[in-house]
Amino acid sequence: MSDVTLESLTKAYGDEVAVDGIDLTIRDGEILGVVGPSGCGKTTTLRTIAGFETPTQGRVLFDGVDVTHVPPEERNVGLVFQSYALFDTMTVRENVAFGPKMHGVPKAERRKRADELLAMLDIAELADRRPTTLSGGQQQRVGLARALAIEPHVLLLDEPMTGLDAELKTRLRDEIGGLLADLEVTALYVTHDQEEAMAMCDRIAVLADGTLEQVGPPAEIYRRPANPFVANFVGSSTLLEGVAENGRVDLGFTELPVAAETNGSVRIAARPAAFELGSGPLEADVADVTYLGDRTRLTATLPDDTTVTLHADGIDGYRVGDSVPLSIDEQRVHVLETD
Amino acid sequence: MTGDTSPRADDGSTAVENVDTVAVAASTTGSDGGSVTAARNRRWSWAGRALSTLFGRPIVTGIVAIVTAFLTVPVLVAFVSSFAESGSGVLPTGFVTLDHWRQVLGFGEYGVRQNAIPGLTYSLLIATGGMILNVLVGVPIAYALARYDFYARNWINTFAILPLVPGLILGIAFIQTYPEHGRSSLGLLAGYCLLKSPYMVLTVQSSFQSMDLVRLEESARSLGASWPRAVLTVIVPQARRGIVAGAIITWTLAAAEFNFTHKVASGSPDPFAMFLYRNIATNASYLQSAAAVSVYFLIVVAAIVVLQLLGKRGFSTAHQ
Amino acid sequence: MSVRKSATASVRRIATLASTTARPTTERERERRRIAVLCLPFFALAIVAGFVPLAMLVRISFAEDTIWMVGWSFGAWETLATTPAYRRVAWNTLWFVGLATAVSVALGVAVAHALEKYDLPAERVVVAAVSFPIALPGIVVAYLITVLLGNQGVVTNAIATVTGASALDLASATAITGLFLGYVYSLLPRATMVLRGTYAAVNTQAEEAARALGASRWETFYHVTLPEIRPGIAAAAILTFRSGLAIFGTVLILQSHQVVTLQIHNEISVGSYAPDVAAAIGLVYVVFIVAFTFVGLRFVDDDAVEV
Numbered sequence: 001m002s003d004v005t006l007e008s009l010t011k012a013y014g015d016e017v018a019v020d021g022i023d024l025t026i027r028d029g030e031i032l033g034v035v036g037p038s039g040c041g042k043t044t045t046l047r048t049i050a051g052f053e054t055p056t057q058g059r060v061l062f063d064g065v066d067v068t069h070v071p072p073e074e075r076n077v078g079l080v081f082q083s084y085a086l087f088d089t090m091t092v093r094e095n096v097a098f099g100p101k102m103h104g105v106p107k108a109e110r111r112k113r114a115d116e117l118l119a120m121l122d123i124a125e126l127a128d129r130r131p132t133t134l135s136g137g138q139q140q141r142v143g144l145a146r147a148l149a150i151e152p153h154v155l156l157l158d159e160p161m162t163g164l165d166a167e168l169k170t171r172l173r174d175e176i177g178g179l180l181a182d183l184e185v186t187a188l189y190v191t192h193d194q195e196e197a198m199a200m201c202d203r204i205a206v207l208a209d210g211t212l213e214q215v216g217p218p219a220e221i222y223r224r225p226a227n228p229f230v231a232n233f234v235g236s237s238t239l240l241e242g243v244a245e246n247g248r249v250d251l252g253f254t255e256l257p258v259a260a261e262t263n264g265s266v267r268i269a270a271r272p273a274a275f276e277l278g279s280g281p282l283e284a285d286v287a288d289v290t291y292l293g294d295r296t297r298l299t300a301t302l303p304d305d306t307t308v309t310l311h312a313d314g315i316d317g318y319r320v321g322d323s324v325p326l327s328i329d330e331q332r333v334h335v336l337e338t339d
Numbered sequence: 340m341t342g343d344t345s346p347r348a349d350d351g352s353t354a355v356e357n358v359d360t361v362a363v364a365a366s367t368t369g370s371d372g373g374s375v376t377a378a379r380n381r382r383w384s385w386a387g388r389a390l391s392t393l394f395g396r397p398i399v400t401g402i403v404a405i406v407t408a409f410l411t412v413p414v415l416v417a418f419v420s421s422f423a424e425s426g427s428g429v430l431p432t433g434f435v436t437l438d439h440w441r442q443v444l445g446f447g448e449y450g451v452r453q454n455a456i457p458g459l460t461y462s463l464l465i466a467t468g469g470m471i472l473n474v475l476v477g478v479p480i481a482y483a484l485a486r487y488d489f490y491a492r493n494w495i496n497t498f499a500i501l502p503l504v505p506g507l508i509l510g511i512a513f514i515q516t517y518p519e520h521g522r523s524s525l526g527l528l529a530g531y532c533l534l535k536s537p538y539m540v541l542t543v544q545s546s547f548q549s550m551d552l553v554r555l556e557e558s559a560r561s562l563g564a565s566w567p568r569a570v571l572t573v574i575v576p577q578a579r580r581g582i583v584a585g586a587i588i589t590w591t592l593a594a595a596e597f598n599f600t601h602k603v604a605s606g607s608p609d610p611f612a613m614f615l616y617r618n619i620a621t622n623a624s625y626l627q628s629a630a631a632v633s634v635y636f637l638i639v640v641a642a643i644v645v646l647q648l649l650g651k652r653g654f655s656t657a658h659q
Numbered sequence: 660m661s662v663r664k665s666a667t668a669s670v671r672r673i674a675t676l677a678s679t680t681a682r683p684t685t686e687r688e689r690e691r692r693r694i695a696v697l698c699l700p701f702f703a704l705a706i707v708a709g710f711v712p713l714a715m716l717v718r719i720s721f722a723e724d725t726i727w728m729v730g731w732s733f734g735a736w737e738t739l740a741t742t743p744a745y746r747r748v749a750w751n752t753l754w755f756v757g758l759a760t761a762v763s764v765a766l767g768v769a770v771a772h773a774l775e776k777y778d779l780p781a782e783r784v785v786v787a788a789v790s791f792p793i794a795l796p797g798i799v800v801a802y803l804i805t806v807l808l809g810n811q812g813v814v815t816n817a818i819a820t821v822t823g824a825s826a827l828d829l830a831s832a833t834a835i836t837g838l839f840l841g842y843v844y845s846l847l848p849r850a851t852m853v854l855r856g857t858y859a860a861v862n863t864q865a866e867e868a869a870r871a872l873g874a875s876r877w878e879t880f881y882h883v884t885l886p887e888i889r890p891g892i893a894a895a896a897i898l899t900f901r902s903g904l905a906i907f908g909t910v911l912i913l914q915s916h917q918v919v920t921l922q923i924h925n926e927i928s929v930g931s932y933a934p935d936v937a938a939a940i941g942l943v944y945v946v947f948i949v950a951f952t953f954v955g956l957r958f959v960d961d962d963a964v965e966v
Contacts (some may be wrong), residue, residue: 052557054685069684072560073569079561085554089576099562150562392876396777403773406766407788410844413803416813420806430813476700483697487690499701501898501952503709505905507920508941511927511934512712515719515728533708536701566693591794597908598797598920612796619802620912625811628802639794 002063002153002186003028004049009058011044018044020210021058026154029184031177033201033218035194037233041210042190046156049188051075062153073102078147078155082162084139086131092118092142093127099150110149117145120179137168144176148183155180155187161196173199194234198222206230222271224334231269231336238308240268244335253303254281256330267336270328272297275310280327284308289318300324418636421629431626439630443618455614462611463638465524466594469531473589476532477539478582482570484540485547486556499540506534510602522603527610530603531593538592539585546581550574587646591639611635713945719938735935739943745922752918756903759842760850764895766843767850768888772880775858792848797841797908804841804913808832835916841909849902850895857891897955901948919944 004026011019019041026032034042047053049060051072059068067075087095093114100110118124121141131139140160147155160176161169177200180187191197197204198218205215206229214226225231228239242251244266249256251268258268277298284300287307296312310326312318416431421440424433445454483489484496504512513526520526552574559569575582600612609617618631676691683689723730739745770789773779792800807814809832819826831837861884869879907920914921919940926937 050557050561052560052686054687071686071689072557073563073565075561076563077561079558081554081558083551083554085551085558087555087559087573087577089573089579098559098564102559102563102568146558146562390875390877395876395880399769399773400777400779402766402769403779403785406770406847407785409807409840410788410792410847411784412813413806417803417806472704476704479697479699480701483694487694489691489694495698497952497956498705501901502905503705503949504713504945505907505920505948507905507907507923508716508945509709509712511923511937511941512716512719513708515934516712516715529704529708533704536704540701566689588794595794595796595799598905601908601911612798615796615798616908619798625805625809629806632799632802635799639791 004154004186004188005061005064006045006049007059007061009045009048009060010056011041011048011053012056017210019048019055022207022210022212024205024212024215026186026188027203029186030202031180031185031187031189031200032215033197033204034188034190034207035192035197035204035234036207036213038192040207042207043158044210045207046158046188046190049154050077050079050156076150076153078150078152080140080143080147080155080157080160082159084131084136084143086139086142086146088130088132091128091130092123092134095131095142096145096149099146103150113149114145117149118142121145122175136164137172140164140172148185153186155185157187157189159191160189162191162193169196176200198234204234206233208233225269225336227336228267228269231334235271236309237269237271238306238310239336240270240306240308240333242266242268249335251304254328256328256333258330258333258335262335268333269336270308270333272309272311274329274332275308276327276329277310277312277324280325282326282328284324284326286318286320286322286324289320298324300326302326414636417629418633420626421633423626425626439624439626440634442627443614443631443634455609458609458614459611459634459638461524461608462594462614465527465531465610466590468524468528469535469593470586470590472528472532473536473539474582474586477536477585477589478543478575478578481540481543481547482552482574485544486552500537500544502534502537504533506530506596506598506600507602509534510599513599513603526603527600530599531589531596534596534599535589535592538588542585542588543578543581546578546584547574550577583646583649587643590642590646594638594642595635611638713942716938716942716945720935720942722935725932725934732935735933735939738933738936739939745940748917748919748922751916752904755839755916755918756842756900756906759839759846759903760896760900763843763846763850763899764854764892766847767854767895767899768892770847770851771854771858772884774855775861789848789851792844793852795845797845797906797910798912799908800841800844801909801912803844804837804909805832808837808840833913833915838910838913838915841913842903842906845906845909846899846903850899853895853898854888854891857888857894861887893955893958897952901952904944904948 006022006024009019009022009024010017022041022045024032024045034045036042044053048055051067051070055068059066061067062075087098090098093111096114096117097110100113101107105113115124115127118127121144123138123141123145126134126138126142131142134142143160161172164172173196180200189197189201194204201218203215203217204221206213206221208229214221214230221230221234225234225237228237231237231239240251242249242256242265244250244258244262244264246263247257247261249258249266249268256268282302284302286298286300288299290297296318298310298312298318300308300310302308318324420431422435422437423431424436424438425431443455445456480495480499484492484499509530513530514522517526555573555577556566556569559573560566564572595612595615597612597616600610601616604610604613615631615635619628679685679688680692680695683692719725719728720735721731721733722728723732723734770785774782774785779785795803806812808830809815810827810830812826812830812832815826815829815831818824818829865887866879866883869883870876874882904919906918907924910916910918910921911924923937923940923944925931926933926940
C-alpha cells in the first residue's frame with residue numbers, strides 16, 4: 001500500500017471542465033471518502049487515478065512517482081464498481097484469481113490467495129459458483145475480493161453499495177470498513193451518501209463543480225464546514241446572517257457568544273441539533289411538520305422570517321401554526337467566513 | 340445482459356413451457372372463440388364493448404395462422420414429396436423412395452449423373468471460411484461501435500450494418516476488377532464475407548450492447564490485463580452467444596448465396612447455389628427439385644445444430 | 660493567405676493525430692488507436708471487396724470497348740437516359756417492391772403484435788416459421804411458390820379438385836401474383852424481425868393505463884401502441900424495401916415481371932451483351948439505395964435499425 005497524491009488535477013472534455021485543479025493526498029492506509037452531488041467530478045477523479053482518463057493538466061503520483069501517463073493495467077489499482085462488473089463466464093474463484101493470473105502468479109499460489117480472500121470476506125462456500133447466481137451483496141463481496149487479490153497500491157470504490165438495500169448496506173459497511181482498516185488498505189471511496197462516507201472513511205473530501213470544497217475528518221466536516229455548500233451538503237444546516245464583533249454575533253433577534261475571531265458580517269451554520277425546543281428567548285412559528293418515527297422534523301419561522309430546520313422528539317405533538325419557544329446552543333453553531 | 344440470462348436459461352425455458360401449456364389451455368377455452376359468449380354473460384359489467392375488443396384478437400390470430408401456414412406448408416410439402424414417387428394430385432403419393440435424392444446427388448441410375456458431393460463440400464468449406472473471416476472482421480468493428488464513441492461513429496455504424504452493394508452487382512463488378520482471382524475461391528470468400536457481414540455485425544453488436552462493456556474492460560485492465568487480453572479473455576467469451584448466432588446466420592446465408600455466386604462461380608467445382616439452380620430452373624422434375632431443396636434444408640438444420648452445440652458447450656459447463 | 664494558413668494548420672493537426680495514434684501517450688490516444696485497430700479489418704475488406712469493385716463499375720459504364728474496357732464513352736448513360744424501356748423497368752421495380760414492402764410490413768406488425776401480446780398456442784412454431792425463411796436463397800423461395808401455386812402445386816390442385824377446373828389453368832406461380840407472393844415470402848420475415856425488436860421495447864404499462872381509462876383494444880393500439888412502434892415500422896419498411904430491390908433469384912426463375920435485377924442480368928446475358936449498360940444501371944441502383952437509406956434514416960432513430 002502507498003499514498004496517492006493529486007497535483008492540481010484538471011480534466012476537461014472540450015469546454016466542459018469536469019475536474020478543476022484538485023490538490024489532494026490519500027495517505028498511506030487511510031480510507032478517503034469523496035462526496036458531492038452528481039456531476040461534481042468525483043467519478044472522473046477516481047477514473048483519473050485508475051488511469052482511464054489522462055488529466056488535461058496536473059499529475060497523479062503514487063508514492064511520489066509520477067504515474068500520470070502509465071496505462072491502467074500497469075498501475076496496480078483495485079477497482080470496485082456499483083454494478084460489480086464481475087466476469088460471468090468465470091467462477092467466483094476464477095474471478096478473484098484473474099488479477100494474480102495477469103500478474104503471472106503461478107496457478108497453485110493464486111488459487112490459494114483467492115481462497116484466502118474469499119474466506120476473509122466470508123464467502124468461501126461460493127468459490128465454484130457463477131457470479132450470476134449470487135445475490136447483490138455476495139457479488140459485491142466477490143468484486144472486493146477480486147480487487148484486493150492484486151494487493152493494489154490503492155483501492156478505488158465507486159459507489160459500491162448504492163444498489164443494495166438499506167439493512168444489507170449497514171451490515172456490509174461495518175464489515176468492509178473493518179476489513180479495509182485491518183488490511184491497512186489505502187482506499188478512495190466515492191459515494192453520494194454522506195452518511196456512508198462518515199461511517200466508513202477516515203477523512204472526507206467534498207467536491208462541487210469539479211473543485212475541492214473541503215477535506216478533513218468526518219467530525220470536522222460536520223462540525224466546522226468550510227463554507228455554506230459543505231454546511232448544506234453534509235447534513236442539513238440553517239444559515240443565519242449576522243454581524244460579529246468581539247466574540248459575539250448579533251443575529252438581529254438574538255445575540256450569541258461564539259468562538260471566532262472575525263469581525264463584520266458573517267454567516268452562521270446551525271445544525272438542527274443546535275436548536276433547543278421548549279424554553280428560551282426566541283419564539284418560532286411552526287410552518288411544517290414531518291413525522292420521521294424516532295423524531296419529528298420541524299420547519300419553523302424565526303421573528304425575522306428566517307426559516308430554520310430543527311428536530312423534536314417523535315412523541316411531541318407539534319402542529320402547523322403552533323408557536324414554540326426556542327434557544328440556540330452556541331456550542332453547536334459554526335461561524336462561516338463571508339467574503 | 341447476455342451473461343446474466345444465460346445461466347438461468349434452462350430454468351427460464353421450462354417456466355416458459357409451463358406458461359405455454361397453460362396458455363394453450365386458456366386460449367382454447369376462453370380468449371379466442373369463447374370471448375363472444377363470455378362477453379354476453381358479463382354484459383352487465385361491460386355495457387358497450389368495442390368491436391375490436393371482441394373480434395380484434397381472433398382476426399389477428401387468424402392472420403398469424405395464415406402467415407405461418409404460408410411460410411411452412413411449402414417447406415414441409417417439398418420435403419415430404421421428395422420421398423414420393425408421384426407429385427401429381429393434391430397430395431404426393433407412393434412413399435418411400437429415395438430415387439430423387441440419389442438423382443440430385445448424382446447417384447441416379449439415369450439422367451445426368453454428375454456427382455454433387457464435391458460441389459456441396461466445396462460450398463460448405465467456402466461458407467465456413469466466409470464465416471470465420473466474418474468473425475474476424477465483424478466482431479472487432481462491432482466492439483468498436485458498441486464500446487467507443489468516436490468521430491463519424493453513426494455513419495460507420497450505418498455503413499457496417501446495411502449491405503452496401505447487392506450481390507448481383509457486386510458479382511459483375513468483381514469479375515471485372517479482379518479478372519485473375521475474381522472467380523477463385525478467394526473471390527467467393529471475400530464476396531460472401533462482405534455481403535453477409537452486416538448480419539454478423541448486428542447480432543454481435545446487440546450482444547455487446549447488453550453487456551456493461553466499459554466496466555468489464557476497465558475491471559480486467561485494472562487487474563493487470565493488457566487491453567487485447569482483456570477483450571479476448573473477458574469480453575469475447577461473454578459475448579459468445581451473439582457471436583455464435585452471427586456465425587449461424589452468416590454461414591447459412593453464405594452456403595446458398597445465389598445472386599453473387601451466379602455471376603462469379605466458374606463452374607468447377609460447382610458451388611451449392613448453382614446445384615440448386617440447376618435442379619430448380621433447368622432440366623429437373625418437380626420432385627427432383629424437391630429433393631435438391633430438401634438437401635439444402637438438411638444442411639441448414641445440421642449447421643444450426645452443430646454451431647449451437649459448439650457455442651453451448653461452454654455454457655453448459657458454466658452452470659455447475 | 661488565411662486559406663493557406665488554415666490548410667497548413669489542418670495538415671499539422673492530421674499529422675499530430677496520426678503520430679499520436681501510432682505512438683499514444685494519453686489514454687485518449689491509446690483509445691483512438693484501439694478504435695483504429697478494431698475498424699481496420701472491416702475497412703480493408705470493404706475497400707478491397709466493395710469500393711474498388713464499385714469504382715471499377717464506374718469505369719465499365721464509361722468504357723468504349725466493353726471487351727477490353729478501354730476508351731471512354733458516354734454511350735451507356737445515353738442509352739439509359741433515352742430508352743423508355745429503362746424507365747418502365749424502374750417504375751415496375753418501384754411499385755412492385757413498394758407494394759410487397761407495404762404488405763410485408765403490415766403482416767409483420769400483426770405477427771409481431773400477436774407474438775408479443777397474445778399467449779399464442781405453438782408460439783415457438785410461429786417464431787421458427789417467421790425466422791428461418793431469412794436464410795432461404797431466392798431460387799428456393801421461387802421453388803416453394805411453385806410448390807404452392809405451380810402446375811403441380813398443392814393449392815392449385817386442391818382448387819382444381821374442388822372446382823373441377825384444370826390445374827394448368829389455375830396455376831399462378833409464374834404469373835405476377837405468384838412472384839408477388841414470393842417477394843412477400845422473402846420480405847415478411849425481415850420485416851417481422853425488426854418489428855419484434857420494436858415490440859419488445861413497447862411500454863406495456865402505458866397500454867394498460869389506456870385500457871384502464873376505457874380505451875378499446877383498437878383505440879389503445881391506435882393511440883398508444885402505434886405511435887410507439889412507428890420508428891420500428893419506418894425502419895422495417897426501409898430495410899424491407901432495400902431487401903426487396905435486391906431480390907434476384909426468385910424473379911430469375913419465375914420471370915413474370917421485369918424488375919431491375921432481372922434487367923441487369925439480361926444486359927450481360929449472351930445475345931444482348933452490354934456490360935457498360937449493366938454497370939450504369941447497377942450504379943444508378945446503388946446510388947439510389949444509399950441515398951434512400953440515408954434519407955430514410957434521418958426520419959428514424961438510428962437505434963431502431965437493428966435487424
